[in-house]
């Protein structure tokens with residue numbers, strides 16, 4: 522009944538987990554929800570004020586499909602300041618979040634049967650969008666005991682004559698891992714030799730906790746600029762998920778193609794959002810620093826609390842706001858075979874909502890968003906540890 526392309530694509534696991542938590546909440550339970558893929562902070566005041574001012578000034582009509590030039594230029598200026606690269610207005614296009622940025626790239630670049638390499642554990646939207654346009658995701662696994670490091674040789678080994686693009690996500694959702702400059706360089710060189718596109722999802726670029734060399738934009742621009750797409754977003758950096766603002770930075774011919782796609786589908790992103798995002802990108806960055814510092818404290822605490830349990834192993838994330846513990850040591854008890862079973866039982870027994878690793882191509886893991894108050898993190902950690910403890914006697918019994 523529906524188009525064939527939908528047969529390949531799965532719904533978002535994160536949204537499903539959030540919906541299950543919401544159902545319990547509506548039934549009157551105090552749920553601790555760690556499924557959120559978004560900041561718990563409000564949008565900064567000066568950003569909200571710019572949005573309100575846009576409404577009052579009747580800035581409520583269509584804009585150019587690619588967005589207002591002031592914001593495109595402000596993004597170029599921010600990248601110049603942050604990465605030392607020169608970008609023209611014609612290379613920037615505004616999208617309804619990083620999601621549309623990546624989807625524009627998929628629509629403009631991938632034909633039926635094209636292979637697109639990415640690394641796992643991944644944010645599910647990345648491979649699902651590839652499938653939606655008829656491409657074939659080629660997945661290169663990374664390992665927790667190596668800090669989820671992406672090995673350039675593994676990516677390069679996955680290249681075939683059908684490879685059209687390589688998608689890198691750094692900081693990575695769900696692992697919090699980073700791809701540093703030294704890792705990216707050989708990948709870029711191999712791609713440049715073969716004319717393969719590199720798409721970098723930098724949606725969490727302002728959320729990096731440790732001083733890792735992460736000027737991926739410069740590496741790409743120096744070596745492979747004519748086949749590079751950067752997907753950026755105001756969502757996580759500026760606590761603006763609901764405003765829907767992202768962008769692509771890509772060669773001007775490809776940006777023109779994005780403009781055609783967007784012009785025939787969604788047109789411009791909300792005019793009001795554009796004014797708010799302009800204030801976010803070009804105004805004070807104090808709120809960004811405040812949020813980063815707060816996430817760092819939360820990361821340190823939740824990581825320490827959970828890893829106090831001997832069966833919970835967890836790499837300390839370097840970026841984004843997710844903890845990605847390996848809980849496979851707790852499986853086996855009470856018919857709980859998978860992390861999906863674990864997440865379900867944790868929700869039912871302790872009313873803690875987490876996202877199971879299966880959705881990220883990582884069975885045995887859980888994704889815990891620490892974009893939550895310290896109070897909720899403490900309470901949630903207590904409940905998770907209590908749940909883990911409750912499994913131990915059953916496990917001991919099971920093994921006898």
Ligand SMILES: Cc1ncc(COP(=O)(O)O)c(C=O)c1O
Nearest residue numbers: 558618619620644694724754756
């Ligand atoms: C890795 C990654 N990229 C991109 C996005 C897109 O976010 P948005 O469309 O709100 O900019 C997300 C959101 O969760 C994400 O986790």
